[in-house]
Amino acid sequence: MMNYIPSEDRYEKMQYRRCGNSGVKLPLISLGLWHNFGKIDDLENCRNILHTAFDNGITHFDLANNYGPPPGAAEETFGKLFKEDFKPYRDELIISSKAGYKMWNGPYGDFGSKKYLVSSLDQSLKRMGLDYVDIFYHHRPDPNTSLEETMGTLDLMVRQGKALYVGISSYNAIETEAAIKVLNRLGTPCLIHQPKYSMFERWVENGLLEVLGNNGVGCIPFSPLAQGLLTNKYLKGIPKDSRAASHRGNGAIEEDVVTEEKISKVKKLNELAIKRGQNVAQMALSWILKDDRITSVLVGVSKPEQLVDSLKCLSNIEFTEAELQEINSILG
Numbered sequence: 001m002m003n004y005i006p007s008e009d010r011y012e013k014m015q016y017r018r019c020g021n022s023g024v025k026l027p028l029i030s031l032g033l034w035h036n037f038g039k040i041d042d043l044e045n046c047r048n049i050l051h052t053a054f055d056n057g058i059t060h061f062d063l064a065n066n067y068g069p070p071p072g073a074a075e076e077t078f079g080k081l082f083k084e085d086f087k088p089y090r091d092e093l094i095i096s097s098k099a100g101y102k103m104w105n106g107p108y109g110d111f112g113s114k115k116y117l118v119s120s121l122d123q124s125l126k127r128m129g130l131d132y133v134d135i136f137y138h139h140r141p142d143p144n145t146s147l148e149e150t151m152g153t154l155d156l157m158v159r160q161g162k163a164l165y166v167g168i169s170s171y172n173a174i175e176t177e178a179a180i181k182v183l184n185r186l187g188t189p190c191l192i193h194q195p196k197y198s199m200f201e202r203w204v205e206n207g208l209l210e211v212l213g214n215n216g217v218g219c220i221p222f223s224p225l226a227q228g229l230l231t232n233k234y235l236k237g238i239p240k241d242s243r244a245a246s247h248r249g250n251g252a253i254e255e256d257v258v259t260e261e262k263i264s265k266v267k268k269l270n271e272l273a274i275k276r277g278q279n280v281a282q283m284a285l286s287w288i289l290k291d292d293r294i295t296s297v298l299v300g301v302s303k304p305e306q307l308v309d310s311l312k313c314l315s316n317i318e319f320t321e322a323e324l325q326e327i328n329s330i331l332g
């Protein structure tokens with residue numbers, strides 16, 4: 001039984017940007033299911049997060065084979081909620097998955113072989129109850145498999161109709177340029193790159209954004225709030241219900257990342273944000289979206305309220321030169 005009726009004015013609430021040179025547009029804010037959608041998480045909270053996202057015009061949900069815990073669980077949670085609430089809206093959604101990190105034991109359970117990637121996408125489709133994903137990513141570079149094999153497999157998935165578009169994640173600028181070339185030669189252009197990018201991690205500014213901009217490839221940064229550090233949440237210590245305190249594993253931040261040095265920067269950033277009519281989380285998202293080579297920014301949330309809060313960034317994504325300089329001097 002379908003109980004969910006999405007908000008009718010959802011598309012008026014969101015702005016959409018074209019993804020590189022492609023025909024497809026993404027919402028300025030997209031939702032990732034890396035954490036908070038595992039077996040250990042409350043299903044009704046997961047449902048509320050997805051409803052809040054779609055009701056606000058977020059048409060893009062990002063997953064991967066290993067999201068959970070345990071690995072695979074986020075795709076299962078998504079599959080259940082998709083079946084119950086979102087099936088009628090499949091054509092309004094961009095759903096992505098990835099493979100690259102360890103998913104099963106043995107030599108075929110990670111990295112970038114054709115053997116691994118083909119099996120992994122088949123498993124992901126089954127867990128999510130989908131016929132195809134909109135975007136399939138190679139999740140991280142594989143130093144031991146040729147780009148011809150890995151990119152050739154992405155091309156194969158598109159030709160088989162199991163993915164509409166393909167992308168890469170965490171490839172550096174040189175690896176990205178090489179992957180783009182191979183994909184172009186195969187006739188399946190690279191749609192998008194998913195790098196880690198936040199005020200605290202700016203490596204993409206040293207070459208990657210230029211490669212993407214020059215080649216008409218979109219960009220969707222992940223962990224734009226540095227997993228919650230770039231919010232008000234840790235200003236008075238580490239709350240019990242925070243990601244840093246929950247020891248979720250699989251790359252989630254731990255307490256030792258919440259240093260005095262970081263928090264003192266966040267406090268200063270927050271003061272500047274207030275002058276802009278924002279909080280630090282909203283400013284951190286706007287700051288990424290100021291660059292038009294960025295297609296969308298990929299957030300995670302543990303509660304629907306966080307998403308509602310973050311979405312308010314959209315009313316101010318412009319920065320003055322003085323604000324940008326102040327941010328740079330705070331970040332040091």
Ligand SMILES: NC(=O)c1ccc[n+]([C@@H]2O[C@H](COP(=O)([O-])OP(=O)(O)OC[C@H]3O[C@@H](n4cnc5c(N)ncnc54)[C@H](OP(=O)(O)O)[C@@H]3O)[C@@H](O)[C@H]2O)c1
Binds near residue numbers: 194222228
């Ligand atoms: N390609 C890759 O290798 C890769 C790697 C990592 C992530 N990703 C993708 O990127 C997505 C986002 O990553 P992320 O979850 O690390 O992003 P993030 O947005 O930097 O961090 C999300 C966390 O920040 C806190 N938060 C979010 N909005 C808030 C707000 N308005 N006020 C206060 N706190 C707020 C919440 O922490 P609490 O949970 O503590 O409440 C939330 O869980 C993932 O879901 C995944 O799709 C991709």
